[in-house]
Amino acid sequence: MILVAGGTGHLGIELVPLLTARGIPVRILTRDPDRARQRLGETPQFAKGDARSPNTLEGALKGVDTVVSAMTGFGPGAPGPKAVDYEGNLNLIRAAAAADVRRFVLVSIHGVTADHAMELWRMKYRAEEALRASQLDWVIVRPNAYMELWAEIVAGPIFKDGKATVFGRGDNPVNFNSAKDVASFVALALFDPDLSRTILSIGGPENLTLNQLVGQAERAAGRKAAVKHVPLPMMRLMSLVMRPLKPDVAAMIQGGIAFDTVDMTFDAGDLRRRFPQIELTRMADVLARQGAATTTPTSAELSH
Ligand SMILES: NC(=O)c1ccc[n+]([C@@H]2O[C@H](COP(=O)([O-])OP(=O)(O)OC[C@H]3O[C@@H](n4cnc5c(N)ncnc54)[C@H](OP(=O)(O)O)[C@@H]3O)[C@@H](O)[C@H]2O)c1
Secondary structure, X not given: OEXXXXXXOOOHHHHHHHHHHOOOOEEEEEOOHHHHHHHHOOOOEEEEOOOOOHHHHHHHOOOOOEEEXXXXXXXXXXXXXXXXXXXXXXXXHHHHHHOOOOEEEEEOOOOOXXXXXXXXXXXXXXXXXHHHHOOOEEEEEEOOEXXXXXXXXXXXXXXXXXXXXXXXXOOOOEEEEOHHHXXXXXXXXXXXXXXXXXXXXXXXXXXXXXXXXHHHHHHHHOOOOEEEEEOHHHHHHHHHHHHHHOHHHHHHHHHHHHHHHOOEOOOOHHHHHHOOOOOOOOHHHHHHHXXXXXXXXXXHHHOO
């Protein structure tokens, strides 16, 4: 049995069906099993729990031999990276070791360092350190930015009403990988003996600036967008002002600043050579899927 923490997120909804389709028994650790069931259907098992509360983890781990942690506390309304990405992972690592789990796959993030400017990267680094120091057999997977999430953020409004917001200048190249591809690599990490105690950096086939992403979304939507840039000084000011009031929003603005200023490129050459069986998805394919899902009129709409 595989326990997936974060099974209901962008990555989880790609990973869980991939595993259950292969007949692998999966249990999802979730704070809201009803919502999780709506998202993932009845095939996986659901365990109500919260990684911040160690006493909810013991039951979830009964009969489990492998754990995937794909959870995060980064996002709107979320409790933050320290509470989930570090402390939650620490609780889960300790509980997994106590439950005699065989392998623990931690989904981290590309570019983590102990002193990174972004709290999320620092907290992932601390979780990695805790896992490496444990008695567990481990694999650390470090993906880049998920295409599906950024297609929602940047391209979603273009498909919907022809508008786009770009954080900063939008000319810093960033590597995007599809959550579908990351799920395929995590599935490998679950069983491949060669990956034991290794760090696997994952990236997509191309580095794109946000301006290029807007261009690709415009082509997929078949229309030009009215593009608004949020200037970097304004983002810096907003992040400072929001920090005491809404730390989740301040952290996301900081993420936007990092997107515009930090080297976020990745060369997928080595990954392709090592894993030729996983074909890396291009952003244009994700946008085409998103466009088809957004713009295909329903039969009810057609009849009006
Ligand atoms: N998104 C990206 O661009 C990106 C890039 C690189 C790495 N990553 C990493 O990839 C993983 C998946 O990211 P994602 O974008 O798919 O996440 P997401 O869509 O934001 O979903 C977050 C997930 O974390 C779970 N979660 C949050 N707090 C929890 C807690 N206290 N206890 C248990 N579960 C909790 C949520 O489960 P419930 O709400 O059901 O409880 C949900 O399934 C994360 O580790 C993330 O840091 C993401």
